[in-house]
Amino acid sequence: MTVLFVLIRCRKSKSVPTQKHMQPIVHQRITYRELFEATNGFEESNLIGSGSFGSVYKGVMSDGMVVAIKVFKLHTEKALRSFETECEVLRNIRHRNITKVIxxxxxxxxxxxxxxxxxxxxxxxxxxxxxxxxxxxxRLDIMIDVACAIDYLHHEYGLGGSVSTWSDVYSFGIMLMETFTKTKPTDKMFAGGMTLRLWVKESLPNGISKVVDMALLRQEGENLTRDEQCLTSIMELALECTKESTEER
Known part of the structure; x- marks a missing residue:
């Protein structure tokens, strides 16, 4: 809740409706062959992205419906557990900030x-x-939507317990840093023990302009001061979210 308060303070508050009481839409299961054909054999040109648990492809079903297909890497036990959890939880969710499972x-x-x-x-x-x-x-709109989705999942479905909550808060903090610095955690500048978090922590005392994407500081006068204060608050929040001690996040 603290995360949401700080972010919304920098932006005009808006309501984020949820529809948790809606009944899930039931669809017939799709076969592997249908997915194979929808993605042209899981062709690389249809690859949207990939992560530690799997890859996501764009697919066009036989009826013309365009879908995203998340294929799990079954050689890891965590990926299998992730599939089972997502099947159980996400199929019942109706929230405007969370992609629907068909x-x-x-x-x-x-x-x-x-x-x-x-x-x-x-x-x-x-x-x-x-x-x-x-x-x-x-950027604030996007981050608030992400925070609302995380808050909704943890409070309504208790995903993963406290360990998962701490981990998600840390990941959100890193996402905040990347979004407002426009610098990836995997950037070449982060070597020899230097990380995105450490760079932000060490640079922030020298001024927000040393850290954030300079394209965000185009205003002048009072507007520039307002933006600098807002961005400083966001970076401070990101550092709080990524503290080493999980209890302090």
Whole structure:
């Protein structure tokens, strides 16, 4: 809740409606062959992104419906548990900030979730694209939506217990830093023990301009002072979210 309060303080408050009492939509399970055909054999050109637990592909079903297909890496036990958890929890969720699960595909050697396709792409696409510019308000809107979704999942479904909560808060803090500094945690500058968090922590006392994306400091006069104060609060919040002690996050 502290995370939400600090972020919303920098932006005009808006309501985020949830629809947790809606009945889940039931769809017939899809076969592996249907997914194989929808993605042209899981062709690399259809790959949207990948992570430690799996990869996400864009697919076009036989009826023309465009979907996102999350294929899990079954050689890790954590990935299998993640699939089971997401199947159980996400199919019952109706929240405007969480992608809807349409159905699933499961057999002995293949697990996948079929999700609503989001045509606007990922935050990474927007943040690092030369064709888009995200000002402070737009970045705040996105981060508040992320925080609302995390808060909703943890309070309504108790996902993962306290360990998962601390981990999600840490990840959110890193996401805040990347979003407002426009610097990836994997940037080449982070070597020899230097990390995104350490760089922000050491640079922030020298002024917010040493840390954030300079495109966010285009205002002048009172507007610039306001933006600097807002961005400083956000970076301080990000540091709080990523403290080494989980109890202090």
């Amino acid at each position: 159905t699933s595909c499961s057999n002995l050697d293949f697990r996948a979730l079929i999700l609503e396709y989001m045509p606007n792409g990922s935050l990474e696409d927007l943040l690092y694209s030369h064709d888009h510019y995200l000002d402070i308000k737009k």
